Amino acid sequence: MPTYTAKILEIDLSSGNIAAAELDEDTVRRxxxxxxxxxxxxxxxxxxxxxxxxxxxxxxxxxxxxxxxGLPGSSRFTMSCKSPLTGIWGEGTGGGNxxxxxxxxxxxxxxxxxxxxxxxxxxxxxxxxxxxxxxxxWGKDVYExxxxxxxxxxxxxxxxxxxxxxxxxxxxxxxxxANGKDAFAARTGGGTVMGAKKLKAISVxxxxxxxxxxPDELKALRKETTKKVSENxxxxxxxxxxxxxxxxxxxxxxxxPTKNYSLGDPGExxxxxxGGVMTxxxxxxxxxxxxxxxxxxxxxxxxxxxxxxxxxxxxEYETATAFGPLLMNDNMPAVLKLSEKVNRYGxxxxxxxxxxxxxxxxxxKGLISTADLDGDSLRWGNVDDIFAMLDKIVFxxxxxDVLAEGxxxxxxxxxxxxxxxxxxxxxxxxxxxxxxxxxGMGLAYAMSNxxxxxxxxxxxxxxSNWCAYPEVGLNGGYVGMESExxxxxxxxxxxLGMLTNACVICQFNFLALSVTxxxxxxxxATGFDYDLDELVACGERIWMLKRGLNNLxxxxxxxxxxxxxxxxxxxxxxxxxxxxxxxKMLKEYYAFRxxxxxxxPTKERLDALGLTRLAEKLY
Amino acid sequence: xxxxxxxxxxxxxxxxxxxxxxxxxxxxASLRSIEARFPGLRRWMxxxxxxxxxxxxxxxxxxxxxxxxxxxxxxxxxxxxVLLNIGGx
Numbered sequence: 001m002p003t004y005t006a007k008i009l010e011i012d013l014s015s016g017n018i019a020a021a022e023l024d025e026d027t028v029r030r031x032x033x034x035x036x037x038x039x040x041x042x043x044x045x046x047x048x049x050x051x052x053x054x055x056x057x058x059x060x061x062x063x064x065x066x067x068x069x070g071l072p073g074s075s076r077f078t079m080s081c082k083s084p085l086t087g088i089w090g091e092g093t094g095g096g097n098x099x100x101x102x103x104x105x106x107x108x109x110x111x112x113x114x115x116x117x118x119x120x121x122x123x124x125x126x127x128x129x130x131x132x133x134x135x136x137x138w139g140k141d142v143y144e145x146x147x148x149x150x151x152x153x154x155x156x157x158x159x160x161x162x163x164x165x166x167x168x169x170x171x172x173x174x175x176x177x178a179n180g181k182d183a184f185a186a187r188t189g190g191g192t193v194m195g196a197k198k199l200k201a202i203s204v205x206x207x208x209x210x211x212x213x214x215p216d217e218l219k220a221l222r223k224e225t226t227k228k229v230s231e232n233x234x235x236x237x238x239x240x241x242x243x244x245x246x247x248x249x250x251x252x253x254x255x256x257p258t259k260n261y262s263l264g265d266p267g268e269x270x271x272x273x274x275g276g277v278m279t280x281x282x283x284x285x286x287x288x289x290x291x292x293x294x295x296x297x298x299x300x301x302x303x304x305x306x307x308x309x310x311x312x313x314x315x316e317y318e319t320a321t322a323f324g325p326l327l328m329n330d331n332m333p334a335v336l337k338l339s340e341k342v343n344r345y346g347x348x349x350x351x352x353x354x355x356x357x358x359x360x361x362x363x364x365k366g367l368i369s370t371a372d373l374d375g376d377s378l379r380w381g382n383v384d385d386i387f388a389m390l391d392k393i394v395f396x397x398x399x400x401d402v403l404a405e406g407x408x409x410x411x412x413x414x415x416x417x418x419x420x421x422x423x424x425x426x427x428x429x430x431x432x433x434x435x436x437x438x439x440g441m442g443l444a445y446a447m448s449n450x451x452x453x454x455x456x457x458x459x460x461x462x463x464s465n466w467c468a469y470p471e472v473g474l475n476g477g478y479v480g481m482e483s484e485x486x487x488x489x490x491x492x493x494x495x496l497g498m499l500t501n502a503c504v505i506c507q508f509n510f511l512a513l514s515v516t517x518x519x520x521x522x523x524x525a526t527g528f529d530y531d532l533d534e535l536v537a538c539g540e541r542i543w544m545l546k547r548g549l550n551n552l553x554x555x556x557x558x559x560x561x562x563x564x565x566x567x568x569x570x571x572x573x574x575x576x577x578x579x580x581x582x583x584k585m586l587k588e589y590y591a592f593r594x595x596x597x598x599x600x601p602t603k604e605r606l607d608a609l610g611l612t613r614l615a616e617k618l619y
Numbered sequence: 620x621x622x623x624x625x626x627x628x629x630x631x632x633x634x635x636x637x638x639x640x641x642x643x644x645x646x647x648a649s650l651r652s653i654e655a656r657f658p659g660l661r662r663w664m665x666x667x668x669x670x671x672x673x674x675x676x677x678x679x680x681x682x683x684x685x686x687x688x689x690x691x692x693x694x695x696x697x698x699x700x701v702l703l704n705i706g707g708x
Binding site for chain 1: 631672702
């Protein structure tokens with residue numbers, strides 16, 4: 001197991017204890033790394049009943065076995081814990097450079113439990129780790145924190161930083177964790193758990209070397225796969241314009257959430273805040289994570305007008321949509337400024353945009369009034385209103401304090417059937433894709449183990465025909481607005497999604513590769529003699545493990561559903577009249593996955609996957 | 620003349636020109652015409668063997684058309700929207 005350091009750095013912020021725990025070969029071979037290995041460690045060490053904001057919740061920061069090898073897309077990290085937003089399994093992944101540095105320091109991951117009574121940070125420099133006072137950092141935003149911790153150093157000694165901003169400090173339930181200024185593990189509230197533990201940041205300096213089991217073969221594969229990615233048309237287009245390009249093209253397909261998912265056609269509004277406008281007027285350069293031949297990140301600058309933005313990270317598609325068409329906002333400089341504020345605050349742009357959209361609809365329908373808003377308004381497309389509500393959420397002022405709990409909790413508090421204006425699954429707000437335009441995505445949202453998600457699987461890319469994986473029966477040629485055959489697509493693409501988040505490889509890079517390429521990467525890196533069947537079975541095992549954890553946290557078959565809003569057909573646009581046949585797809589999916597009528601993995605399937613400990617807890 | 624409207628990524632190859640007017644009478648001829656005028660478009664429209672990318676989608680007067688409709692007769696003033704369906708994350 002050469003690229004594994006076989007060590008998890010365990011830190012208890014209550015006692016101050018720091019120790020390195022050993023990982024055994026069987027565990028890493030079967031659960032790999034990233035969020036897969038984190039789920040296994042969570043099962044073994046944490047009660048599923050744990051209060052997410054209590055010291056007993058454990059926050060895992062994990063690299064994958066490919067980090068530090070230079071393989072394309074291998075530099076992402078994962079965050080996992082019980083989510084304070086959803087109350088079930090939570091995880092997120094972010095790009096950047098933290099994971100390779102952690103491996104070079106000698107660790108496959110970090111497990112943080114306990115809670116400090118004062119702000120602290122964890123500083124790791126190779127085999128030395130310590131807890132330091134971070135009182136002077138508390139209150140700083142993400143950009144300020146990064147500059148203070150990493151501003152002066154250069155070269156190998158320059159620390160790679162994870163941190164939270166004010167949203168995490170204020171326990172906003174959808175606070176993000178930043179890696180640098182431009183990469184975020186934003187979903188499910190990992191930043192909130194850091195805030196509850198009074199953990200402001202983690203810095204790591206790693207000067208060691210990550211060696212694969214078969215260095216020559218790994219080097220040749222690195223060259224070959226990097227060339228494949230570089231020559232792939234999807235990768236080239238992401239490099240040319242970034243993910244925000246989708247705003248220019250997805251409107252006619254009915255896949256741009258508009259006015260809180262109530263309109264099927266954003267018209268020119270989407271294009272006004274899309275990739276073309278950003279590239280022409282505000283882009284200064286593209287940027288890439290470590291070991292990435294694509295470079296989908298955008299660096300932007302707004303020189304004039306009321307929404308000036310200093311040169312820095314520009315919005316991804318999700319952020320531009322969540323603060324653009326979702327709120328009926330077509331002001332591009334304002335979107336860029338909102339994106340900068342979201343980054344600085346360290347807040348999940350999807351759930352934050354969704355919370356504001358929900359509140360705007362409540363305001364429009366008279367469920368909340370200007371009195372509830374301290375005299376302010378909350379009007380569709382009104383930029384001042386959006387800025388004001390963003391600040392209120394992050395600093396928990398007025399109605400913002402209610403929205404900071406997430407849309408599910410807010411709807412319970414506001415009542416008046418306002419849950420009809422939410423668009424969440426299992427408490428996690430839907431990303432900026434729509435199950436009415438992509439029926440498989442609808443099923444994938446319903447079944448995702450962290451709640452509505454577009455990255456726990458590869459359905460978006462498959463249903464959009466950006467890629468195919470014929471080795472596992474994903475042959476391509478899919479039609480978005482059809483439900484037939486999608487249960488199998490989602491089942492298989494989830495297993496691959498679990499692999500990308502366990503091997504921890506960027507899904508955009510993986511679109512250009514085959515599953516066989518991933519098998520080879522894992523063989524040459526780790527030395528395990530995986531074949532395709534064994535690796536795919538690891539994906540299935542990890543999905544079932546997370547599902548079982550969720551069952552232990554209270555998830556049942558009744559939670560596998562789409563929100564009413566997404567089951568209401570559009571009257572206009574490219575997906576007009578279309579709704580996914582959820583009853584049919586769920587029935588077929590349950591059979592593929594091996595779930596019983598209560599939504600639990602069957603004991604037989606758990607035994608076949610070697611999940612006996614989970615089976616003992618469930619049955 | 621036929622109006623060919625290009626999605627944003629394709630516009631990078633036309634100097635950000637969104638609408639290109641061509642003298643053609645079918646979607647296929649329109650595509651060949653814009654490709655001849657702006658050679659930088661080729662890699663976004665066709666693979667190395669000259670096969671049109673699956674994710675290149677065409678809308679004739681707002682209605683999506685399939686690969687078997689590339690010979691559909693077009694009239695003066697018709698608009699062909701050429702959309703490279705990539706992005707999102």
